[in-house]
Amino acid sequence: MKRRDFIKSTAIAAGGLLIPLDKSDASLWDTFFQKYFREMTPEEKKNLAKRLENEYKEKTGVNINIKTNEALPAVKFAYGLDLSRCIGCRRCVYACVTENNLSRNPQVQYITVLEFKNGEKWVSDLEESNKYFDHKEQPEPGHFYMPVQCQQCDNPPCVKVCPTQATWKEPDGIVVVDYNWCIGCRYCMAACPYGARKFNWAEPQVPSDQFNPNTHYLGNRPKFKGHVEKCTFCIQRTRENPGKYPACVEICPVGARKFGNILDPESEISQCIEKKRVFRLKEELNTNPSFYYFFSL
Amino acid sequence: MRFREYAVAIFAVLALCMLPQTAAADQDEPKVTTTKPPLTEGIFPCSNCHASMPPNKEKRDLSFHTEIQLKHGDNWCLNCHDLTNRDMLHRASGELVPFEKLYKVCGQCHGNIYRDWKIGIHGKRVGYWNGEKTYYLCVNCHNPHSPKFKPLPALPVPAKPLEITKVKPSVPVMIEDKKLYIPETGK
Numbered sequence: 001m002k003r004r005d006f007i008k009s010t011a012i013a014a015g016g017l018l019i020p021l022d023k024s025d026a027s028l029w030d031t032f033f034q035k036y037f038r039e040m041t042p043e044e045k046k047n048l049a050k051r052l053e054n055e056y057k058e059k060t061g062v063n064i065n066i067k068t069n070e071a072l073p074a075v076k077f078a079y080g081l082d083l084s085r086c087i088g089c090r091r092c093v094y095a096c097v098t099e100n101n102l103s104r105n106p107q108v109q110y111i112t113v114l115e116f117k118n119g120e121k122w123v124s125d126l127e128e129s130n131k132y133f134d135h136k137e138q139p140e141p142g143h144f145y146m147p148v149q150c151q152q153c154d155n156p157p158c159v160k161v162c163p164t165q166a167t168w169k170e171p172d173g174i175v176v177v178d179y180n181w182c183i184g185c186r187y188c189m190a191a192c193p194y195g196a197r198k199f200n201w202a203e204p205q206v207p208s209d210q211f212n213p214n215t216h217y218l219g220n221r222p223k224f225k226g227h228v229e230k231c232t233f234c235i236q237r238t239r240e241n242p243g244k245y246p247a248c249v250e251i252c253p254v255g256a257r258k259f260g261n262i263l264d265p266e267s268e269i270s271q272c273i274e275k276k277r278v279f280r281l282k283e284e285l286n287t288n289p290s291f292y293y294f295f296s297l
Numbered sequence: 298m299r300f301r302e303y304a305v306a307i308f309a310v311l312a313l314c315m316l317p318q319t320a321a322a323d324q325d326e327p328k329v330t331t332t333k334p335p336l337t338e339g340i341f342p343c344s345n346c347h348a349s350m351p352p353n354k355e356k357r358d359l360s361f362h363t364e365i366q367l368k369h370g371d372n373w374c375l376n377c378h379d380l381t382n383r384d385m386l387h388r389a390s391g392e393l394v395p396f397e398k399l400y401k402v403c404g405q406c407h408g409n410i411y412r413d414w415k416i417g418i419h420g421k422r423v424g425y426w427n428g429e430k431t432y433y434l435c436v437n438c439h440n441p442h443s444p445k446f447k448p449l450p451a452l453p454v455p456a457k458p459l460e461i462t463k464v465k466p467s468v469p470v471m472i473e474d475k476k477l478y479i480p481e482t483g484k
Binding site: 072075082087088089090091093094095097098104105106107109112131132133134135136137138139201202206207210238241242243244245250251252253254255258259260261264267268271272275276296 | 413416417418419420421422423424425426427428429433438446448449450451452453454455456457461462463464466467469472475476477478479480
């Protein structure tokens with residue numbers, strides 16, 4: 001018996017005790033008995049999205065669109081970051097917050113920019129870095145910067161430890177989370193060697209007039225208290241034909257961020273891998289990230 | 298094989314052989330869509346003034362364009378601007394280059410960077426990763442007269458773990474043409 005079926009039959013056996021039936025809200029019932037996303041038909045996914053759109057509309061009066069489209073064929077996303085160019089200005093951090101509807105308070109941010117003193121030992125020792133650097137202008141002389149976000153591993157330790165299969169790797173390489181399925185145990189956060197997964201400690205707050213209405217079910221749709229989220233390479237932007245670059249790539253003033261299809265030899269990311277000496281973070285852990293760092297100099 | 302098919306096949310093979318050659322001829326002139334050169338409004342065409350001025354090759358202190366302080370190797374204006382056609386730039390060979398293709402001028406002295414720019418490693422592309430892209434021109438990031446990249450104002454520091462619920466209200470800032478939401482800084 002599958003987990004949900006078990007809960008379902010138990011709940012029914014309990015005579016609806018678990019569910020406040022006086023509310024007799026179809027939406028509540030549907031929420032409770034939602035099927036596993038990956039086993040839904042496209043039709044079921046659409047209905048689910050509709051329901052969530054309506055819920056958001058009821059709560060805020062604002063119309064949003066929640067897409068459920070699948071990975072494009074023959075696409076495997078990868079990302080490159082040129083450490084000789086990054087100046088630590090944090091424009092990427094806030095472009096991401098804005099695009100992905102990340103909670104403003106409590107604060108959730110997918111990208112962490114690390115500052116290192118020149119010559120300091122690093123990579124092997126990210127602990128030596130400073131995430132709270134505070135200068136008027138960037139870069140601060142004598143320092144270099146390394147932004148870290150989800151590395152979209154091909155061998156993702158976070159996925160393996162999830163007890164409910166609420167997180168998985170999509171065919172285009174994006175590791176996603178189904179927030180409706182996540183139970184908030186945070187095993188994945190402990191398993192991630194990059195600190196890339198973020199937890200909603202309280203009800204996330206995004207002013208509805210600041211909410212980006214172009215969303216994806218597996219990405220920047222409305223989120224709730226008590227579940228984990230993370231960078232999805234801006235799935236709502238990139239998983240389209242034509243698809244935009246992720247928000248962090250588009251905003252970067254120094255052009256340090258590269259993105260594209262690693263199966264296309266002409267893409268910027270394939271060119272970086274071919275022409276520059278790239279490396280990946282904590283390579284020795286065999287997580288096999290799709291996120292490449294390099295020095296163009 | 299009938300003659301027509303034969304001819305078609307030969308033609309196809311010939312076309313294939315030609316391809317790399319055409320590509321090689323184009324190597325210095327990538328077929329790309331770029332941003333517009335960010336010239337000051339009203340200044341172009343430069344020939345409005347310059348057409349009636351006698352060309353002057355001399356390296357000197359100028360009495361006009363005094364806002365331009367050259368800090369670029371030991372370049373002089375006419376390494377890039379053309380002496381007789383002021384609406385154009387030029388290469389060392391004398392080839393005239395319109396402002397829209399100024400990367401061909403920069404590329405003469407910064408060959409490695411130019412090569413990286415053409416394949417998307419140096420500089421920046423916006424648009425669609427699997428569709429039409431717009432390339433930023435060198436001068437979107439480097440002032441050609443003092444090209445060192447200028448420092449930028451920093452955006453707010455993230456909240457420390459015990460302060461994530463005490464974040465100031467989220468307010469818009471415009472960065473280029475993009476609206477970003479950041480915590481109010483009171484600055």
